[in-house]
Each structure stands twice: as C-alpha cells, then as structure tokens.
Amino acid sequence: MYLLKRQIRRLYEQLLYWDFLYYIKRTPEVSDNAYDCARDELAYLERCYPGLCICSRSGLFKKKKHILPMLSLRTTYNKEDMLLFDKRIRNRLKDKPEADVVYCCEIKLDGLAVSLLYKDGCLVRGLTRGDGIYGEDVTSNVLVIEAIPNKLLNDGSLPHILELRGVLVMSNYGPNILTRFSNYKSNYYSTPRNAASGSIRQLDPTITSKRSLSFYCYEGHSILPGTSPLSISHIANLNKIISWGVPVCEHRRTCVDIKEVFRFYDEIKRIRFMLGFSIDGIAVKLDSIEHQKKLGVSTKTPKWSIVYRFSSEEKMTKLNKIVFRVGRTGILTPIASFNPVSVSGVTIRAASLHNISFIRRLDIMANDTVIVRRSGDIIPQVVRCIPKYRTANTKQVVFPLYCPSCFSLLTKALTKDKVYLYCTSGLSCPSQLKASLKHFVSKYAMNILGLGDVIISKLVDYGLVLNSYGLYYLKAKDFMKAASIGLNLSHKLVLRISNSKRIPLSRFIYSLGILKIGRLTALSIASSYKTLNSLLLADITSLASIPNVNIKAASNICLYIRTHNNIIRSLASILDIF
Numbered sequence: 001m002y003l004l005k006r007q008i009r010r011l012y013e014q015l016l017y018w019d020f021l022y023y024i025k026r027t028p029e030v031s032d033n034a035y036d037c038a039r040d041e042l043a044y045l046e047r048c049y050p051g052l053c054i055c056s057r058s059g060l061f062k063k064k065k066h067i068l069p070m071l072s073l074r075t076t077y078n079k080e081d082m083l084l085f086d087k088r089i090r091n092r093l094k095d096k097p098e099a100d101v102v103y104c105c106e107i108k109l110d111g112l113a114v115s116l117l118y119k120d121g122c123l124v125r126g127l128t129r130g131d132g133i134y135g136e137d138v139t140s141n142v143l144v145i146e147a148i149p150n151k152l153l154n155d156g157s158l159p160h161i162l163e164l165r166g167v168l169v170m171s172n173y174g175p176n177i178l179t180r181f182s183n184y185k186s187n188y189y190s191t192p193r194n195a196a197s198g199s200i201r202q203l204d205p206t207i208t209s210k211r212s213l214s215f216y217c218y219e220g221h222s223i224l225p226g227t228s229p230l231s232i233s234h235i236a237n238l239n240k241i242i243s244w245g246v247p248v249c250e251h252r253r254t255c256v257d258i259k260e261v262f263r264f265y266d267e268i269k270r271i272r273f274m275l276g277f278s279i280d281g282i283a284v285k286l287d288s289i290e291h292q293k294k295l296g297v298s299t300k301t302p303k304w305s306i307v308y309r310f311s312s313e314e315k316m317t318k319l320n321k322i323v324f325r326v327g328r329t330g331i332l333t334p335i336a337s338f339n340p341v342s343v344s345g346v347t348i349r350a351a352s353l354h355n356i357s358f359i360r361r362l363d364i365m366a367n368d369t370v371i372v373r374r375s376g377d378i379i380p381q382v383v384r385c386i387p388k389y390r391t392a393n394t395k396q397v398v399f400p401l402y403c404p405s406c407f408s409l410l411t412k413a414l415t416k417d418k419v420y421l422y423c424t425s426g427l428s429c430p431s432q433l434k435a436s437l438k439h440f441v442s443k444y445a446m447n448i449l450g451l452g453d454v455i456i457s458k459l460v461d462y463g464l465v466l467n468s469y470g471l472y473y474l475k476a477k478d479f480m481k482a483a484s485i486g487l488n489l490s491h492k493l494v495l496r497i498s499n500s501k502r503i504p505l506s507r508f509i510y511s512l513g514i515l516k517i518g519r520l521t522a523l524s525i526a527s528s529y530k531t532l533n534s535l536l537l538a539d540i541t542s543l544a545s546i547p548n549v550n551i552k553a554a555s556n557i558c559l560y561i562r563t564h565n566n567i568i569r570s571l572a573s574i575l576d577i578f
C-alpha cells in the first residue's frame with residue numbers, strides 16, 4: 001500500500017509539472033504519448049484506490065464525466081505493426097467472408113479532442129477529452145466557435161440525445177498565425193494541439209471566438225433512446241453526421257485490404273503540408289460496427305482501430321554555438337550548430353534560427369540543450385530549449401555589432417514583428433557578393449553549370465570577380481589560379497559562361513536577385529515591359545499595377561535599378577536579352 005501511495009504521489013507531481021510546462025510555459029518536454037500514459041495510469045490508480053487519492057487535479061474548468069469513455073487510439077510508426085494489426089483482425093474475423101473486412105481510413109488531425117452533447121439537435125454541453133473518463137466542461141467556449149454548429153439540421157433521423165466527438169484544430173497552423181495573438185513569449189503556442197488547447201481553455205469565451213478554430217467530427221453515438229451506434233458502419237455514421245450539418249474531414253477512404261491502407265497513407269503523407277492544418281498520421285478503423293463489437297476493447301484502446309503516424313521524430317542535443325551568415329540581401333541569419341544527431345534516419349548538425357526575434361522568443365542561449373526535428377521531414381529546425389539543463393557554461397547569445405564578412409557596422413531592420421540584423425555594404429561585402437553570384441548562376445537564373453559555391457567563393461577571395469558582370473571577363477587561367485582546377489575544366493567553364501549570354505528578360509530579372517522578386521514575379525514583369533530599357537524607365541506605381549507585384553516588390557525593383565544602374569547597363573551591353 002505504501003508503494004502504491006508513493007506511485008500515486010509521483011505521478012501526481014509529475015503531471016502537475018508537465019501541465020505547468022504545457023499550459024503555462026508552453027514548453028512541453030515530453031511527448032503527448034508519454035503524458036497520456038502517465039495521466040491514464042494515475043486515473044486508473046485513483047479509480048481503484050479512491051482512499052489513496054491526493055486530490056483531484058484541479059483546473060480552471062469543472063470536471064464532468066463522459067457518458068461513454070473517450071478511449072485513446074493505439075498508435076504506431078511501423079509498417080510491421082500495421083501488418084500485424086491487419087493479421088490479428090483477419091484471424092479474429094475468420095468466420096466472416098474475407099471481403100467483409102473493410103477499413104475506413106481518415107486523416108488524424110493534430111488538435112484537441114472534444115465531446116459535444118446535443119439534445120434534440122441543440123448543443124448543450126462540450127467537454128475536453130481529459131483523461132477519457134472525466135473531461136473539462138468548456139460548454140461556454142464551444143458555443144462561440146463558429147465551426148461547431150449550435151443547432152443540427154433535423155431530417156427526422158436525429159437521436160433525441162446525441163454525442164459527437166471530434167477534433168478542434170487551429171486552421172492554417174503556422175508560427176505567424178500563432179504569434180499574431182500576442183507578442184509575449186508566454187502566449188506563444190509551440191504545437192498545433194497546444195494552440196487548440198490553449199484557445200478552448202480561455203476563461204473569456206470572446207477570446208476563443210476570435211481564434212481561427214476548425215472542428216472536424218470523427219464519430220457519433222446515440223445516447224437516447226438507448227446508447228447505440230448511429231448505423232451499421234463507420235462510414236455510414238459519418239455520412240449521417242454530415243447530413244446533420246456537422247463538418248467531417250473530407251480526406252477519408254474505405255479500403256478493402258491493408259495495401260490500400262498503405263496507399264492512402266502514402267497519398268496523405270505527400271499532401272499533408274498542403275492541407276492547411278496539422279495532421280500526424282491516419283486513423284484506420286474497421287468499418288463494420290458489428291465487427292468492431294466482435295473485436296472489442298482492451299483496457300485502454302479499441303482493438304479495431306489504430307493510428308498510423310507519420311514520423312516526426314524529435315531529438316535532444318547540445319547547441320554548441322551560433323554563427324551569423326550574411327545572405328544575398330545583406331540580412332544576417334543566425335545558424336545554430338549542435339552536436340550531430342540522427343533524426344528520422346538523417347544526421348543533422350545545424351539549423352537556421354531565422355532572426356533575432358526567433359532567438360528571443362525561444363529564449364535560446366549558447367550551450368543550451370535543445371530539441372531539434374526535421375520540419376516537413378526535411379529542414380532541420382530547433383523546436384525549443386530545455387532551460388532546466390542549463391549550466392554555468394550557458395550564456396546569453398551575443399548579437400554582433402559588425403558584419404562578420406566585411407566588418408562594417410550592422411543596422412537593425414524591423415519587418416512586421418521580426419527584428420533582423422542587416423549589412424548595408426552591398427556587393428562590397430564578400431558574403432553578399434558570393435551569395436548574389438551563386439544566385440546569378442543558378443538553374444532558373446543564368447543557368448551556368450559547374451560554377452559551384454566553392455569556385456565562386458575562391459574567385460571572390462582572390463578578388464577576381466567584383467560583380468556578376470565580372471564573370472564574363474574571367475579567363476581559364478583565373479579559374480586555374482583561384483580554384484586550382486585543370487585547364488580543360490577551366491576552358492569549359494569559360495565557354496559555359498559565354499554561352500549563357502542569350503537569356504529571356506524574365507530570367508535576367510530573376511538573376512539580379514532583387515528582394516521579393518521570385519520567378520513568377522519576374523515573369524509577370526517581363527511580360528508587361530517586354531524590354532529591359534522600358535523596365536529601366538518604370539516607376540513604382542506602374543510596376544505595382546502588374547499582377548503578382550505588390551508595392552513592396554515594386555519599390556525594391558526601383559531601388560535596385562537606381563543603385564545598380566551601372567551593373568545592369570554593363571550586363572545589358574554584353575548579354576543578348578530577349
């Protein structure tokens with residue numbers, strides 16, 4: 001009994017601490033899964049040994065019991081587990097015709113699960129999932145969320161009392177959307193689920209109503225008359241729910257075998273970053289309600305369902321130093337270099353920290369312990385730091401006063417709510433020159449093959465190129481001297497540079513590397529002005545009237561033309577721009 005008491009206290013204190021990190025500090029340090037396990041274990045022990053309860057974990061909202069337990073779903077990242085899941089189900093249903101085993105697959109939204117109770121079609125109660133048995137009463141908040149219907153359409157099939165379950169998600173989840181709510185770090189939500197949770201758990205419902213929350217229903221039950229499913233299959237349930245005017249996520253499919261499930265998984269994985277909200281995998285459920293009943297439920301999860309998650313592995317590592325890299329436009333980007341760590345099978349060792357505001361918002365310090373991941377499974381990203389692992393070696397980030405490349409005094413630039421450091425030396429700053437040459441020769445600009453970063457860097461270091469125009473006067477011996485490459489390759493490079501001279505106007509505009517002028521904008525400008533000479537005479541108003549060119553881009557072009565007139569005219573004199 002003593003051990004049990006100690007275990008309950010340990011779980012209780014651990015959860016209190018994690019709640020504090022999650023809800024107050026917005027810096028969760030454990031996975032949702034680890035949190036859910038601890039919470040469910042505590043709830044189980046408290047139910048079995050009510051005499052040992054410390055006290056109910058009090059919150060801002062009243063706890064209410066769910067009519068039917070809101071079980072969590074089993075999750076996996078492994079294909080093998082999915083094959084086993086399928087095998088187990090087919091074994092259990094071997095007395096049924098093979099063709100009857102059908103799965104319904106839906107996307108698994110990364111948000112906050114809620115239960116909504118409707119009486120005669122009117123929304124009367126909203127609970128968060130909580131521990132699955134008790135949830136927090138957030139009725140006053142769900143009533144003001146536009147995406148949740150307060151009244152259902154009644155086609156005559158509506159149960160007297162109906163429970164709908166669904167997920168609240170922050171639409172178009174992105175750092176901009178989240179930070180827009182407040183400039184204070186304490187109000188920054190680090191994950192989509194955190195954002196939805198923070199939005200619904202507002203004491204003032206008007207704040208909730210202003211958040212762009214979407215709601216997608218994933219199941220429903222008739223509570224009265226009698227607790228029962230709505231129809232004979234999961235997909236039919238969803239269609240019924242849609243007919244009552246409730247949003248259900250459109251990305252779902254019935255699959256006749258596990259191969260089709262894998263195909264759906266792959267398709268969703270490909271488009272997941274274009275969906276406008278965050279998802280973390282697909283939920284696979286047996287479609288037939290009769291089959292679901294036959295499979296039954298284990299202590300925590302239904303046996304007929306599983307979530308096949310996309311890997312978005314996060315790893316902890318040690319941040320060693322932050323260096324500042326000067327880009328093409330003079331903006332300094334802080335780069336965090338950390339101890340190499342393998343994330344989803346790829347070793348990463350550095351990540352961009354974007355700007356001063358980002359470092360301040362995440363409260364990152366030199367020598368911090370940080371959590372890293374690969375954003376979109378590709379780009380290394382520092383997610384947060386863990387202040388409790390700080391030592392005497394951890395130091396505030398020192399922002400440079402002078403450009404690390406040309407040593408000129410830096411200026412601070414403020415765009416929207418972000419603060420950048422900025423070197424104003426232009427092409428006389430070696431780093432800016434290298435970056436702008438790299439852009440100039442790139443595939444969608446002048447497309448000069450073989451002129452890579454290393455060669456460009458050496459040419460600049462030797463003082464052989466001062467601007468893009470200078471590239472056209474390089475001789476084979478220059479390449480041999482600066483980049484230590486052979487005569488043949490040097491001749492080839494000279495020839496390739498020379499061959500790049502005939503170029504469409506749009507590519508030439510893009511190659512100049514003007515801030516905010518991408519390929520599409522360059523194309524719009526070229527098709528409006530037709531010739532370089534007429535573009536050189538353009539003013540901001542006429543430029544801004546072109547499709548895809550906003551006032552900022554238009555003023556950048558005018559400024560560039562004014563400050564780089566000589567280079568543009570020199571290039572025009574040797575290029576064949578059409």
Ligand SMILES: [Zn+2]
Nearest residue numbers: 403406423429
């Ligand atoms: Zn500089």
